[in-house]
Amino acid sequence: MAVYHLRVKPIQRSKKRHATAAAAYRAGVCIVDERTGKKHDYRHKMGVLGAELCLPGGGTEERAAFWNRVEHHHRRKDAVVAREIEVSLPRELNDGQRWELAMTYAHELAGRYGVAVDAAFHAPRPVSDKDLELNPEQFHMIDPDTGHRHNGNWHCHLLFSACHVEPDGTLGKKCVELDPIHCRRRKILNLTQRERSRWAELQNRALERAGAACRVDHRSYVDRGNDRVPTVHLGGYAARMRRDGTPQLSEQAMLNREIVATNNEVWRLREQARRERIEERELKAWIKQPGVCSASGRIILESRMMDSIERSYLLSQQIEEEERSSVRQSRADFQHSQVTDEQIELTGSRPATEEPESASEMRSGEYPAPTPARLTGSVPEPPRDAQVRAKLAVRRLLCMVEQIDRAAAIREAMLDPDDRFAEVFQEQLLEVGIGAHGELSHGARPSQGDELGESADGTSAEHPGLTRADGAPVKR
Structure with missing residues (x-):
């Protein structure tokens, strides 16, 4: 099914980021930053399906020259030189339909805010057999056109200038509508809040034209009246750890596992309650049929309800007992291995298994006399x-x-x-x-x-x- 994703990120110099480097990486080209003299060469980057620079009015310009002019236009050392909107593209569309959807949104952004938008269309990441061996839980699918396995993450990077741009490419003043601080001071919707609903509308319209039955929703679980717990964003490093099968998962990945397990358990209980309600309605309807004894029907209904409650209770008790036994077993195994290793380190040899003293005394029929410690009650x-x-x-x-x-x-x-x-x-x-x-x-x-x-x-x-x-x- 289609997945909704829209994220806005700034490109600012205070975090050692540059518009030339961002444009070169997303488009998979080589750009030399004239202001710093650094060469950003990403021609080896794989998965770039297409890129196009859009100016207001439908024009275009050479990518390296434009972003170098943007870098020279901003003089502050902490300036935000560009902003980026990262969106996911539906799997239900083909490459032509995805490209049309992304470019429609890019031209719309350029005309609405009067800025230049550099759109880069990226393919999903391939999933090899080794990746599946390291992390079998990761999502993957087979491309029907190429037959290759990938993660199904078609996405588009929309990199746009932080200043106004004329149709002929002339750079102007700062576009304050894109600044979240300005929007907060004026108490108006910021860029993310404005564009989330618009991107969902465009995506659903494209899915409808393609004949797909699925739709996306930009609203949160709370706004939709759903009590499911949302997962947290992993980030690049944590996602790479999970993808590579690293045993030490990050806190976000562990939290997401707990959230998914909780949501699945809640869904299972609700599904069970729904089935029980259906059975109860069917049984009540059967009792009301002519020729059925109402007393016998009520007895059957009550017995079924008690049986369902008993099964749920026994199942919960079984799950709790299995969890407790697994915890006890893991602790016992850990303590046994720890004690054995420590004794080997101290003595240099594995301790021999000795017969308990009480067992030999009981077989001989002799019982030990009370020791002074036992008589005086001293602490052993x-x-x-x-x-x-x-x-x-x-x-x-x-x-x-x-x-x-x-x-x-x-x-x-x-x-x-x-x-x-x-x-x-x-x-x-x-x-x-x-x-x-x-x-x-x-x-x-x-x-x-x-x-x-x-x-x-x-x-x-x-x-x-x-x-x-x-x-x-x-x-x-």
Whole structure:
């Protein structure tokens, strides 16, 4: 189905951007910036299906000469030399219909605001087998004309000057209708608010002429009365991470996953409720038919309703139990692997599996006598594995340079279900002078070497100068 997209972006010098570079990249040509002397060569860029510079009145001009004149026309070092509208083009149209739609909108913008518009028509990005292997969830489609696989993202870049342009190409004053600050001060609609509805109208008109059944809507979910949660914009870097299959997703990508899962769950529950309402209406209509006992019909209706409620409850309980069991299993596997690795690092060999002492005593029929600790009720020493894990966890913290990394590691360690580990871990943090948020006290510093290196006297072999807050050397 067609997807609506319209985004307005400024080209401003304060962010090291230039109109010549933007025009060269979007049109896939080579332009030399006469003001800076820099050469912007994008002739190797793939996917540029066409580009055309439109002046008010239907004229045109050579691209490099025009945008160099625009750069010389703006003298401020923080000037906005151009603005861009990026729009998506429907997949339901062919290349000729998409080009006609984009150029119609470009000529309309040039005449409405009295500016020059440089339209560049870009093809979708190809999707290879390796891309699908890295990220199987990404959208892709097969082009019916070429048979190639791509992401279906036909789009157009409309780069227009920030100043007025005469039909003969003469540059004028700043076009204040394009400035969002001017629109906010005058309390009028800005460029984005004005053009979103117009682009949706043009796109739907083109879809109707092509005989497509789908339509686009520029309004938000709130304006349409839809309670679906909209996803957030990923940006170029986050989208590239997701496309390349990087395991460490960005916060926006993780948030989008949660939003999509929530929307799908809400849709599933609503669909289930809709089916139940239909079944209830059909059953009530059946009860009212002649020859059907009303009492028996009500009993059947109530039994079906109770059965539906019970199925929903059992399903929710099953889902919750599966989530809890998966969390417990992942924690158990992580703790087991962590303890095993730490014992191997300390002893140099994998610990042998020993028989519990209680089991051998029970088979021999002998029970241990009460020890002084049991009689006096003294607090027992923490288990050896808890001490080892806490010590190694603190050593890893000392090997971290950034405070944000130490804070994240401390939060992860405090989620351990072993209470004794948490107590020993907090004691170790106080001993070496690390705060709850990863901050280092005076005298403590992060290490940069082997986490487990020790010398004969118990201090760090790699970092003998590592001390606590009170000035004493840190025991490793």
